[in-house]
Amino acid sequence: MDTSTTANPMTKPETTITAKAARPLLNERARTVCGSLVVLVLFLAAWQWGPxxxxxxxxxxxxxxxxxxxxxxxWNNNDLLTHFGITAMEVVFGFLFGALLGLAVGVALGLSPRAEAMLSPYILALQIAPKVAFAPLFVMWLGYTIYPKIIVAVLIVFFPIMINVLSAIRTVDPDMVNLVRTLNAGRWQIFHLVEFRSALPALFSGLRIASTLSVIGVTVGELVGGNQGLGYLLVDGEGQGNTAAVFVAICALTLIGIVTYGAVVWAERRVLHYLPKVHTSTV
Known part of the structure; x- marks a missing residue:
């Protein structure tokens, strides 16, 4: 009985301190959300009455x-939802394929300096070449299908992820590699435990950039040679002089980009939960 009565006063101050420490964080988040909502309301009001x-x-x-x-x-006449779904599917596939290709090439070049010296000039030339110039070729080769749009998105997504992964692999702490080697780790274990894990923050930084670029790549493909998707609706609205339809397509494309970026940030916080927040994401 005496133990229980003496233990309760000891736990109450700890609970009070924890609650007091959490209040500034909650207040800061509330102010951030309110400030963001105010900016949104002001923007929408300016759009409504500004013109x-x-x-x-x-x-x-x-x-x-x-x-x-x-x-x-x-939505009722032009089947906006169908075009939205087609563009969203192209963005997802272009982003995933480009991310996997960039990750694979970045790891391969990071682990092999000789391969990097041989291939980097050609990869750089591919990145410098305007992707818009490739879009008509892809349409001529593959027709008015989803494949030209996905390939353009892959080309745009590939480079930032590859560069980030390559740089991260090259800057791995050699002391960590030597430490794992002293524990009789094989080449695969060194890559899995040290090199790949060290490259994860840089990988997600590249994925955040690529998630927005994938929307640009798909839109370019649809603008050049598309008969479906939001890019097609954008061109159709432009041809009819329907500025409101162009804005609808732009807003829908923006929504896809926001959702894709948010999915990357969500995955980053789940995978890199062990890192300080300042190292995982700024959004």
Missing amino acids: GWLGMPEYILPNLSHVLKESVVM
């Missing part, structure tokens, strides 16, 4: 309500 105040006609800059009405029309 009228500036005297801009609807065919140049439609207001928010006009764009929302046009989105309902496109």
Whole structure:
């Protein structure tokens, strides 16, 4: 009985201290969310009433309500959801294939300086070449299918991931490698336990960049040679002089990019949960 009565006063201060320490974090997050919502409300208000105040006609800059009405029309008549799903599928496949290719090439070149010296000029030339110039060729070779759009996205996604992984593999702490070797670790164990794990933060940094670039790659492919997808709706709206339809397509593309980026950040926080937050993500 005496033990229980003496233990309770000892636990109450700890609980109080923990609650007090959590309050500043909650308050900071609440202020951040409120500030972000205020910015969003101001942006939407400026979009709604700004064109009228500036005297801009609807065919140049439609207001928010006009764009929302046009989105309902496109949903009912132009099958907006189908085009949205096609573009989203192309973005996902282009991002995944480009990420896997960039990871594989980055690891291979990072582990083999001779291979890097031989292949890096050609990889750099491929990156410097404008991807828009390749899109018509892919359409001529593969037709008006989803494959040209995915290939353009792969080419755009590939380079930032490859460079980040290559740099991370090359800058692995040699003392860690030597330490694992002293424990009789094989080549695969050294790669798995030290080199690959050290490259994970750089890999996710490249994935965050690539998640936005994949949307650009798919859009370029659809603009050049597409008969479906949001890029096609964008070109169709431009041809009809329907500025509101162009804004609907742009907003839908932006939404896909935001969701893709958010998925990468979510995965990063799950995989790199053992690192300080400052090293995992800034968003």
